[in-house]
Amino acid sequence: MNDGPIVLAEEPNSRHTLYAVVEQDERTAYFYLYPAELQSRKYKMRACWLRNLKPGPLKRDSEAMVNGMAPMLQASLCNHPGGKEPLQAERLSIVWFPEEDGAAVLYDGDVLGVIPGWSLYEDEPVAYAADCTEADANGLVFPLGERGRNEQYERVAEAVSFRRMWEDTTEPQWTPIQQNFINTYERYFGKMLQYFAIDNNQWPPMALGKFEKDNIIYFLTMGVSIRPMPWVSHLYSNNAPAYRRMELALAVSKLDYTEDEIKKMAEGLSVIADIPWRHISWLGEGHTIGSAKLPAPFESLVLSSALYTGESIELPEMYGDKVNLFWASPVTLAEREFAHRKANGGYELLEKMIEEDITHIVKRRQEII
Incomplete structure (x- = not known):
């Protein structure tokens, strides 16, 4: 029985115009950017698949979408076709990019998923996941790939450094x-x-x-x-x-x-x-x-x-x-x-x-x- 997703992490940007949320149910885990109510007519929610918790389907998980659930990524497109252990909330952290229109989720400090700010302005959403190995034909998620090959790694590192500088009280910015x-x-x-x-x-x-x-x-x-x-x-x-x-x-x-x-x-x-x-x-x-x-x-x-x-x-x-x-x-x-x-x-x-x-x-x- 599916009791619905559980929120593992949630953090708004500084002006509360967007909310970054990590949700997990018994099947899969996702990272979302939700626009605040005042922004919801102009911008749409953006989603980033993070991992499957059960063996992935052989083809697109259309049944889940029909039933209003977050779809699993098909097994051939991820690095854990047999499923992976559930995410632990205490190991998650969210970092907003300096523009505050995009964000990344980290797991033990490593990049797990990224929703770049420019995805907010595209008709087709774009997101990157570390556990994705091949792009979904329907644009559900793209591989984050190796460090040095995808600029998202550098952007996330810059965002983390930027936030840490401003949080460091020993060296006022x-x-x-x-x-x-x-x-x-x-x-x-x-x-x-x-x-x-x-x-x-x-x-x-x-x-x-x-x-x-x-x-x-x-x-x-x-x-x-x-x-x-x-x-x-x-x-x-x-x-x-x-x-x-x-x-x-x-x-x-x-x-x-x-x-x-x-x-x-x-x-x-x-x-x-x-x-x-x-x-x-x-x-x-x-x-x-x-x-x-x-x-x-x-x-x-x-x-x-x-x-x-x-x-x-x-x-x-x-x-x-x-x-x-x-x-x-x-x-x-x-x-x-x-x-x-x-x-x-x-x-x-x-x-x-x-x-x-x-x-x-x-x-x-x-x-x-």
């Missing part, structure tokens, strides 16, 4: 990162006037620095780039390191806006900082984000590095990756709708803004659409 960014920003915008934590006491630490130069108030983030953004590896593949990390900036003219208006705009910027991980998305050149913190007639922010007209700013690298600095510029409803009317419309909006001599410095202006 945040202090040097924080100081590097402050030093960089002060070279261009003068002494930092105020420092605001914007991470809501969640990992990773993120902050907003306030600066002033030539009647312009500047707000620049630091710490956002600690995590690579979701989606980017899927979209840019080998070029992802040039696009997956960002910091945000806002420059507002004191001659055009009051102190309170500037403060509210800065609050809007701080909310944007965590959007990629709260919504499993990404931000880049020409992207628009709604904000209730903007003075009329503006209702959204467009992000751009192209609008910047000042001295070239070289941000510190983050874990070997380039960090992009996007300046937030307020736009009206009509301008945002123009940007959304077709793919890459944000670039067209930015072109029009540049034609109208609109720069990274926020000033009062007329609607251009």
Whole structure:
């Protein structure tokens, strides 16, 4: 009699948008990524077979799927055709990749199964298992293969190292990162006037620095780039390191806006900082984000590095990756709708803004659409 699967391990990512779960019944063990309720319309559950606990079937286990059970992998595709001992919960551990859209399960520290983040965005799910020896024709699972032949081993090792670094209290990671960014920003915008934590006491630490130069108030983030953004590896593949990390900036003219208006705009910027991980998305050149913190007639922010007209700013690298600095510029409803009317419309909006001599410095202006 099958009493249903038992949960052996469960761990959400830091924003609880996805849940990594290892389940086992009397026949087989699986690793799953479940989207949270708010994400369930956009993303589907992803599954990774881990092992059979009984002799594997000679062909696809269609009967189990018809009966709503996790299918066993056929015997010819795994390294234990006669079945393997059940997994023990205390020997399992789960590690999330830094983007927090994919994860791996380890057994006694060895990689047992991997669901890469880019699988979340594919129509056909992809997963890798150490005990799989040949790919399932129906895409149930792929072999993890030998170390050195599958990049997933390296990615998991990097993820484990990344997490351990941040958990190591004897060598704090945040202090040097924080100081590097402050030093960089002060070279261009003068002494930092105020420092605001914007991470809501969640990992990773993120902050907003306030600066002033030539009647312009500047707000620049630091710490956002600690995590690579979701989606980017899927979209840019080998070029992802040039696009997956960002910091945000806002420059507002004191001659055009009051102190309170500037403060509210800065609050809007701080909310944007965590959007990629709260919504499993990404931000880049020409992207628009709604904000209730903007003075009329503006209702959204467009992000751009192209609008910047000042001295070239070289941000510190983050874990070997380039960090992009996007300046937030307020736009009206009509301008945002123009940007959304077709793919890459944000670039067209930015072109029009540049034609109208609109720069990274926020000033009062007329609607251009």
